[in-house]
Amino acid sequence: MSGILNSSIGRKFAMALSALFLMIFLLQHFAINLLSVFSPDAFNDVSHFMGTFWAIQYLLQPVLIFGVIFHFVMGFVLEIKNRKARTISYAKNNGAANSSWMSRNMIYSGLAILAFICLHFYDFWLPEINTKYIQGDMSGLLANGEFRYFEELQHKFVDIWRVALYCIAFIFLALHLLHGFNSAFQSVGANNKYTKGLKGFGKAYAIIIPLGFVFIALFHHFNH
Amino acid sequence: MNMNLTLKIWRQKNASDKGKMVDYKVTDISPDMSFLEMLDVLNEQLINKDEEPVAFDHDCREGICGMCSLYINGEAHGPDRAVTTCQLHMRMFKDGDTITIEPFRATAFPVVKDLIVDRSSFDRIQHAGGFISVNTSGNTIDANTIPINKHDADTAFEAATCIGCGACVASCKNSSAMLFVGAKVSQFALLPQGKVEATDRVLNMVKQMDEEGFGNCTNTGACEVECPKGISLENIARMNSEYLKASLKG
Numbered sequence: 001m002s003g004i005l006n007s008s009i010g011r012k013f014a015m016a017l018s019a020l021f022l023m024i025f026l027l028q029h030f031a032i033n034l035l036s037v038f039s040p041d042a043f044n045d046v047s048h049f050m051g052t053f054w055a056i057q058y059l060l061q062p063v064l065i066f067g068v069i070f071h072f073v074m075g076f077v078l079e080i081k082n083r084k085a086r087t088i089s090y091a092k093n094n095g096a097a098n099s100s101w102m103s104r105n106m107i108y109s110g111l112a113i114l115a116f117i118c119l120h121f122y123d124f125w126l127p128e129i130n131t132k133y134i135q136g137d138m139s140g141l142l143a144n145g146e147f148r149y150f151e152e153l154q155h156k157f158v159d160i161w162r163v164a165l166y167c168i169a170f171i172f173l174a175l176h177l178l179h180g181f182n183s184a185f186q187s188v189g190a191n192n193k194y195t196k197g198l199k200g201f202g203k204a205y206a207i208i209i210p211l212g213f214v215f216i217a218l219f220h221h222f223n224h
Numbered sequence: 225m226n227m228n229l230t231l232k233i234w235r236q237k238n239a240s241d242k243g244k245m246v247d248y249k250v251t252d253i254s255p256d257m258s259f260l261e262m263l264d265v266l267n268e269q270l271i272n273k274d275e276e277p278v279a280f281d282h283d284c285r286e287g288i289c290g291m292c293s294l295y296i297n298g299e300a301h302g303p304d305r306a307v308t309t310c311q312l313h314m315r316m317f318k319d320g321d322t323i324t325i326e327p328f329r330a331t332a333f334p335v336v337k338d339l340i341v342d343r344s345s346f347d348r349i350q351h352a353g354g355f356i357s358v359n360t361s362g363n364t365i366d367a368n369t370i371p372i373n374k375h376d377a378d379t380a381f382e383a384a385t386c387i388g389c390g391a392c393v394a395s396c397k398n399s400s401a402m403l404f405v406g407a408k409v410s411q412f413a414l415l416p417q418g419k420v421e422a423t424d425r426v427l428n429m430v431k432q433m434d435e436e437g438f439g440n441c442t443n444t445g446a447c448e449v450e451c452p453k454g455i456s457l458e459n460i461a462r463m464n465s466e467y468l469k470a471s472l473k474g
Contacts, residue, residue, distance in 0.1 A: 004468075004471045007430055007431070007434055007467070007471075008400075008402075008430065008433070008434050008438075008439075008440045008441070009402075009430055009463070009464055009467045009468070010467075010471070011440060012440060012441060012464065013464065013468060078440050078442070081439060081440060082397070082398035082399070082400075082439040082440055082442070084331065084437070084439075085330060085331050085332070085398055085399035085400070085437060085438055085439030086329050086330055086331060086398075086399040086439070087331055088329055089329070090295060090298065090326055090329055091232070091234070091245055091324055091326060092232075092297060092298040092324040092326070093298045094297065094298030094299050095298075095397065095446070097298070097299055097303070097449070098299065098395055098444075098445070098446040098449035098450050099397075099444040099445055099446040099449070100444070100445075103442065103443065103444035103445065104397055104444055106442060179443070179444075182443075183442065183443040186443045186457065186460065186461050186464075187441075187443065187464060188464065188465075188468075189461050189462065189464040189465025189466075189468060190461060190465075191457060191458045191460075191461030191462070192458075192461075
């Protein structure tokens with residue numbers, strides 16, 4: 001067991017596990033965001049629960065942050081190692097003949113997603129941490145006594161440039177997932193009779209979830 | 225119709241030379257020639273002009289030995305599918321074409337001269353565990369006395385068709401050798417004779433693969449497409465799962 005993370009397959013496995021964890025997180029994030037379209041009250045209630053329940057705040061949130069950082073750091077480490085494995089490039093290389101654009105450019109779609117996460121943290125996570133843990137206001141309420149979460153969400157999506165940036169980021173997310181979903185299963189050794197079905201499910205996931213996020217951003221922009 | 229072609233070929237005097245692409249013209253090339261025969265024609269021209277012929281690897285010229293390599297027009301073994309360079313025919317090209325010919329590129333496959341690379345890193349991976357230990361004292365049991373289900377036998381055979389040419393490494397954007405090692409691990413892991421040493425085999429072969437400086441697989445699938453023997457990505461998944469099982473055991 002010792003040294004498994006120092007091996008190429010061990011790193012691949014760890015990368016895949018963190019990816020699978022992040023894909024599950026993405027699904028629950030999407031489900032909660034979708035509530036904001038159908039029921040602002042339900043969205044407020046769930047957001048307050050997620051933002052104040054101790055197990056989520058002090059156990060799951062640190063695990064999530066670790067998962068995000070681990071996935072990015074490991075991605076960069078692997079990219080650097082892989083570049084060292086070929087120091088002289090081909091004069092002519094026809095990558096499109098044997099692999100998808102998404103699979104060859106995971107580092108770039110990943111960098112775009114990293115930039116988006118920085119913006120997303122600036123927009124939502126840092127103000128949330130400031131309100132709750134620096135100002136000490138755990139009530140989740142506005143001055144008028146109503147929950148603040150839906151109001152804050154709508155306010156953020158007034159700016160068309162922010163909406164545009166979010167939509168572009170979701171396109172990169174879709175490109176990343178189109179390769180990443182099935183790649184994660186291959187990395188953990190799952191290539192069997194279920195692979196064909198899983199590939200279809202992975203493509204659907206990679207398109208439906210980012211498209212749903214685009215819809216939610218546009219919905220709040222046009223319904224403010 | 226015979227063809228006139230422009231060749232852009234990597235020339236490198238020796239392992240320490242910097243190397244460069246050099247342009248050559250070849251004329252009257254028959255579409256029925258193999259790619260290596262076309263290079264033979266070029267070399268005859270060069271020898272007649274007292275120039276150094278282009279060095280390239282070849283042996284059986286029947287697509288079974290794994291010696292020929294070459295990265296042709298941006299693809300390992302050229303634009304055709306499921307063939308080695310020696311089985312690639314000039315009918316895949318058109319009169320007036322420019323063909324770029326490079327050696328397989330990987331830190332673990334250093335160039336020896338021109339288009340010849342040193343693929344002994346593959347040999348060292350094989351030595352690390354790509355075999356089964358058999359008592360040959362005279363009491364050896366015939367392998368066919370052990371019943372094996374057909375699916376496993378067929379899958380092991382398909383994995384064993386890997387000729388170790390290195391096209392997987394050359395095609396992979398990360399220069400990963402996992403299709404080769406996956407095939408070698410699989411061909412034994414699926415059979416009763418191979419299961420005995422399965423744990424040590426996969427751990428030792430992967431360790432050697434990493435030490436040789438091959439990159440990490442990111443599942444682009446380029447290796448499977450370019451493999452002249454059609455070795456499947458299933459072999460990489462099997463190696464991954466064998467490795468994880470072995471790591472937990474050992």
